[in-house]
Amino acid sequence: MSATLPLKAGSRLVLASHNKGKLVEFTALLAPYDIEVISAGELNLPEPEETATTFEGNAQLKALAAAKATGLPALADDSGLCVSALGGAPGIYSARWAGPEKDFPAAMKRIEDGIGGDERDAWFICVLALAFPDGSGKCFEGRIDGTIAPEPRGAAGHGYDPIFVPVGESRTFAEMTDAEKNAISHRARAFEAFREGCLS
Template sequence: MTTRLVLASNNGGKLKEFGEMLAPIGFEVHAQREFNVPEAEEPHITFVENALAKARHASRLTGLPALADDSGVCANALGGAPGVYSARYAGEPKSDARNNEKLIADLEPHADKSAYYYCVLVFVRHADDPQPVIAEGRWDGVIIGHARGQGGFGYDPYFLVPSLGKTVAELTAEEKNRLSHRGQALRALVEKLR
């Protein structure tokens, strides 16, 4: 028996990735747009609070269990910035190019260019679930000053994984899914939901 689940996102890539991972344990994943669910506000300063708000919002409007993620890049020398503001680091409208320029400029005076991608996933059985299932993933790297690679999106061309000698944008989709913060979080979530 399968359980319908709403993904608090309209991202086709996430829908495919989450759907493939959750199908074997009995979940049929649907994007929130299928139910005309508008995007939730993300007013919080932590990834987990934003993901929880998005999951509760989607569940409340659909009556279904819901899954949400919140993720971003955190630079150690900047106290974790851009963090939850990663998508809009350089302001509105969202721009990967401007976000990357700002991050590189902000890191310029610092010797420490280390950073990490962080992802938190929150699953709620219903909108008022008192025990949401939470899983997280972290992927360490270094921010470099020039873009490398054609793949990925966001900060990927500037996020170097030292152990591989490649930026995330130089990895195949399979490599990225296996190693990434989101992949780690998703595998941890699947284990908890089993």
């Protein structure tokens, strides 16, 4: 995907997601820039199969599919937890490790069972892909490093948040307020790169 012109105030943007929580989050993030966000779910767009082998590839795939289906610019994200002792897994398969029932406690136990020893380094990655109907676009990556906690802690957040302790913190993401997490998270860092590249 090649670089593209910045988004203009008053633009409509498709969020290539059926996740209502992401729609709320991105609508709030983009509100100061006068960009209207509508989700792929609201438009009843099918969810493309994520067949790429990288975060960037899957984000691009989702964004391009939504842009071409609607004739509007589209934004997609792909993100996941990578654990050093597991060779970077679950990585792009983070959601799939939780299964169709989204059983993240089981997925977190699978990570703990697989670590062994003292190697607990981990990182979260988020890649945002902006795509236009003509196939042009650009990707933006955010990363935060940390460690895997010995056991899940905290009731906030979602997914793997209860076992991830960011560098410089003693608390897991799930022990932080939304505002605290969102100030430092991988998604916040990817959005900052996107903001600088497309909204300034």
